[in-house]
Amino acid sequence: MTKAIEADRPPAGPAPENDAHGAAVAVDGVDIRFGSFHAVRDISLDIAAGEFLCLLGPSGCGKSTLLSALAGFVPPHSGSLTVDGVPVTGPDPELGMVFQSSEALFDWLTVRQNVAFGPRMRGRSRAAQHKLADEYLALVGLRHCADRFPSQLSGGMRQRVQIARVLANEPRVVLMDEPFGALDAQTRQVMQEEMARIWQTSGCTVVFVTHDIDEAILLADRVAVMTAGPAASVKSVYPVDLPRPRDESAPAVLELRHALRDDIGEEVRKSLLAQGLDQEEER
Amino acid sequence: MTLVTAKPTARPRTDRRPVRGAVRGLRTAGLSVVSVLVGIGIWQLLAMSYGASLVASPQATLSAAVALARDGTLTNSVIASGRRILIGWGLGLLVGVPVGLLIGQIPLVRRLLDPYIEFFRFIPPVAFVTLAVVWLGIGESSKVVLIFYTAVFIVTLNTSAGVMAVSESKLRAAASLGAGRRQILQQVVLPSTVPYIVTGARLAMGNSFLTIVSAEIVAAQVGLGSLIWTSRNYGRIDWVFVGIITLGVLGFVFDRVLRIVASRVLRHYGVKL
Numbered sequence: 001m002t003k004a005i006e007a008d009r010p011p012a013g014p015a016p017e018n019d020a021h022g023a024a025v026a027v028d029g030v031d032i033r034f035g036s037f038h039a040v041r042d043i044s045l046d047i048a049a050g051e052f053l054c055l056l057g058p059s060g061c062g063k064s065t066l067l068s069a070l071a072g073f074v075p076p077h078s079g080s081l082t083v084d085g086v087p088v089t090g091p092d093p094e095l096g097m098v099f100q101s102s103e104a105l106f107d108w109l110t111v112r113q114n115v116a117f118g119p120r121m122r123g124r125s126r127a128a129q130h131k132l133a134d135e136y137l138a139l140v141g142l143r144h145c146a147d148r149f150p151s152q153l154s155g156g157m158r159q160r161v162q163i164a165r166v167l168a169n170e171p172r173v174v175l176m177d178e179p180f181g182a183l184d185a186q187t188r189q190v191m192q193e194e195m196a197r198i199w200q201t202s203g204c205t206v207v208f209v210t211h212d213i214d215e216a217i218l219l220a221d222r223v224a225v226m227t228a229g230p231a232a233s234v235k236s237v238y239p240v241d242l243p244r245p246r247d248e249s250a251p252a253v254l255e256l257r258h259a260l261r262d263d264i265g266e267e268v269r270k271s272l273l274a275q276g277l278d279q280e281e282e283r
Numbered sequence: 284m285t286l287v288t289a290k291p292t293a294r295p296r297t298d299r300r301p302v303r304g305a306v307r308g309l310r311t312a313g314l315s316v317v318s319v320l321v322g323i324g325i326w327q328l329l330a331m332s333y334g335a336s337l338v339a340s341p342q343a344t345l346s347a348a349v350a351l352a353r354d355g356t357l358t359n360s361v362i363a364s365g366r367r368i369l370i371g372w373g374l375g376l377l378v379g380v381p382v383g384l385l386i387g388q389i390p391l392v393r394r395l396l397d398p399y400i401e402f403f404r405f406i407p408p409v410a411f412v413t414l415a416v417v418w419l420g421i422g423e424s425s426k427v428v429l430i431f432y433t434a435v436f437i438v439t440l441n442t443s444a445g446v447m448a449v450s451e452s453k454l455r456a457a458a459s460l461g462a463g464r465r466q467i468l469q470q471v472v473l474p475s476t477v478p479y480i481v482t483g484a485r486l487a488m489g490n491s492f493l494t495i496v497s498a499e500i501v502a503a504q505v506g507l508g509s510l511i512w513t514s515r516n517y518g519r520i521d522w523v524f525v526g527i528i529t530l531g532v533l534g535f536v537f538d539r540v541l542r543i544v545a546s547r548v549l550r551h552y553g554v555k556l
Contacts, residue, residue: 071455
């Protein structure tokens, strides 16, 4: 048991030097619709360069939709999304995306080839691809798995490959869509600690979607709580001004957790109530 | 310490596994042999009750096969039919895979080609035998084209179905990692589609065997189909039996080889056969 967890944890190695700097992200009055469905309404958020922002909200509230828009997968109906002042017009290697499911990995490529995919697509030399891949595999503690295939790895390791793959492209913004949502509790905790460390060494801006309050408190500089969908917007933004690494049982953490729980609880109740009313109307 | 205690328990387990596997393999093989023997027994009974003019007995079929093999007819037939099938089927793959990729990937191509595919896939190759001979003559090309015809639609349809089943997150991941449209097609869509292509190739191989007999109805000098058709003219039921059984065995061998090669070479593409 201990052995398995041990194997999943990376050895403490020297972090690769990184001079990539995060970019500032501005979301201004963004509306997203799918046909007649209004997913996200009038969201405005300013994310500082190098900041770790968590989007927290009940499931189905449009957090992932907003993230897809930031990644350039879904164009907003109105409003603007800019990265360092430049509008997002489509998928961009500067905007890396870590998906919730490791289905996003390329099963037919080895771990190293997966991580080298971005540099390869961008025409980097073979040597540079290899070097970048190994560098970022070392950062996530998977150097020893470079020649394996994704199917031979555990869920936690696969998500690490995804993170390394995104970082190997040296993006300025990393977008993460509930990346640890499908992992078991122990692995998730290890991954969260790892994520805090990786973010600190890489210096990029992170927008991290989650519905887990503790995860948000552990990782974020600020937590943006979203209202229940449809037509979701940002309800409130909480700064998490606590030293890292964070202690789960610190009084300030407990206080923040209560505040967030009340805030989200209110939204969940509202959405349940709305559903109830819909059903009344249908009758 | 833990290592020392762990080893003895681990070892017998790893030693026993291949043995158990071998036992299971033997049992499967044994059951297959029993099944074939029972089949031959029933065949023998049918031959005895209906007589040699309707059903050639296993014994008669075997001696006919030996005679046909001795004078070279059987070998030549196998080679001729095998070649036609491999060439027509191979061309079907060569055309069907790229067309299927384009149909799956580009909606305009899909809309343009869909009516034709939906029309032609319901017309069996045998309906084209006359036209093939009139247009292409009695040479090899008419037979190869019929096999190609029977293979190409099924490969195209399977490939395009595979393209449409590629997971959205893989496509998005590739795009956001900096891959262009062409790179996504080559590096993500094609590899993701491999299991579907292999399934299409296997189905097409089966269809090719169904078609070879009708392709060889007219004006084929050699081939298993032509062996079956000409034997009818001589009233040689035993030769017909030889042709049919050889066709089945050849199909089984081709499919087996395809399965083994595909599952070895394309294992990492998710091909499980």
